[in-house]
Amino acid sequence: MSTGDNPDTTGRIKSALRVIPNFPKPGIMFQDITTLLLDPKAFKDTIDLFVERYKHEHISVIAGIEARGFIFGPPIALAIGAKFVPLRKPKKLPGEVISEKYILEYGSDCLEMHVGAVESGDRALIVDDLIATGGTLCAAMNLLERAGAEVVECACVIEVPELKDLIDYLQFD
Amino acid sequence: MFAEENGLFGDPRIKAISDAIRVVPHFPKPGIMFQDITTLLLDPKAFRYTIDIFVDRYRDKNISLVAGVEARGFIFGPPIALAIGAKFVPLRKPRKLPGEVISEAYVLEYGTDCLEMHVGAVQPGESVLIVDDLVATGGTLSAAIRLLERAGAEVVECACVIGLPLVKGNWKLNGVPLYVLVEPRLDDLERTL
Numbered sequence: 001m002s003t004g005d006n007p008d009t010t011g012r013i014k015s016a017l018r019v020i021p022n023f024p025k026p027g028i029m030f031q032d033i034t035t036l037l038l039d040p041k042a043f044k045d046t047i048d049l050f051v052e053r054y055k056h057e058h059i060s061v062i063a064g065i066e067a068r069g070f071i072f073g074p075p076i077a078l079a080i081g082a083k084f085v086p087l088r089k090p091k092k093l094p095g096e097v098i099s100e101k102y103i104l105e106y107g108s109d110c111l112e113m114h115v116g117a118v119e120s121g122d123r124a125l126i127v128d129d130l131i132a133t134g135g136t137l138c139a140a141m142n143l144l145e146r147a148g149a150e151v152v153e154c155a156c157v158i159e160v161p162e163l164k165d166l167i168d169y170l171q172f173d
Numbered sequence: 174m175f176a177e178e179n180g181l182f183g184d185p186r187i188k189a190i191s192d193a194i195r196v197v198p199h200f201p202k203p204g205i206m207f208q209d210i211t212t213l214l215l216d217p218k219a220f221r222y223t224i225d226i227f228v229d230r231y232r233d234k235n236i237s238l239v240a241g242v243e244a245r246g247f248i249f250g251p252p253i254a255l256a257i258g259a260k261f262v263p264l265r266k267p268r269k270l271p272g273e274v275i276s277e278a279y280v281l282e283y284g285t286d287c288l289e290m291h292v293g294a295v296q297p298g299e300s301v302l303i304v305d306d307l308v309a310t311g312g313t314l315s316a317a318i319r320l321l322e323r324a325g326a327e328v329v330e331c332a333c334v335i336g337l338p339l340v341k342g343n344w345k346l347n348g349v350p351l352y353v354l355v356e357p358r359l360d361d362l363e364r365t366l
Contacts (some may be wrong), residue, residue, distance in 0.1 A: 020272055032272060034291055037254075038260045038294060040254070043251075043254075044255055067244045067265075068247075070245075071247050071263070072251075074220075075252050076250055077214075078217070081217050083215045083216075084248070086211060089189075094197035094200040094209050117211065138274070152327075
């Protein structure tokens with residue numbers, strides 16, 4: 001679901017985003033959040049909106065997906081006093097990891113999390129900049145659930161409207 | 174310079190930060206004692222101390238932009254930027270940034286790598302802070318400094334959580350001072366005693 005908050009705030013956030021056509025390949029309209037990060041008020045508003053939503057939800061861990069989830073996740077974690085766990089591409093994390101494979105348009109990729117970062121009973125929020133097909137987020141959810149956490153919600157700055165039906169399908173209680 | 178040389182000697186937060194960092198031997202290859210900050214991020218108090226110490230240092234220095242080096246600089250840079258009201262600019266590995274970029278190559282032990290920044294992210298004359306989790310040889314940070322200076326910025330300082338002892342005192346990288354919180358630990362034995 002999208003936030004129903006103050007349209008001026010979300011309007012400013014939306015207009016701070018930049019669209020780059022045909023990146024990384026023809027036909028893709030890439031949603032660039034780097035311009036949002038160049039607008040301190042809009043960036044702060046983005047974080048504040050998430051913090052408002054989650055501060056009373058007893059979230060004990062925020063998992064951010066490499067690399068743009070590392071930008072939005074930690075400020076939320078710091079504000080609500082939760083742990084932050086980076087979910088990374090293969091071979092980046094130095095300790096023992098669990099891995100979850102996911103399908104790409106051509107081939108597959110893999111997301112990893114440190115063993116012991118998340119405990120049974122942890123209430124988790126997953127954060128990334130954008131949801132498109134949901135493939136990466138599903139891999140992230142699987143990782144957290146395999147470690148015994150309850151995934152309360154996935155939070156993204158941007159959802160791609162063309163895939164709204166797929167996103168509605170992915171929502172679960 | 175280290176935080177403890179500059180007003181924070183004996184500050185219990187420094188020990189809490191150091192204790193929260195995990196050492197992983199022989200990663201990514203034999204002989205390297207990898208300083209793993211993910212355990213610091215699992216300790217909300219220690220993570221908060223880390224950000225607070227940097228924010229206290231930089232809030233009154235008129236820094237308009239914080240640049241973070243991919244990927245662990247993305248974890249520490251944005252909270253500092255948000256707290257001091259500065260812009261945040263990600264410095265990324267090649268082909269990740271979607272818009273027009275400037276690139277700076279740097280030398281690795283074997284071969285080279287490259288750091289990129291979006292054109293237009295930085296205005297000439299801006300005061301900039303560069304953030305990463307750790308400084309070792311300074312190769313990556315040097316490339317970051319060159320990128321920002323090519324865009325016309327003045328790099329005020331480089332801030333890292335962990336740094337080798339050689340950054341003590343007035344040691345500078347390309348003329349830019351470094352500010353570091355803790356030294357690398359050799360192993361985790363001392364934590365179990």
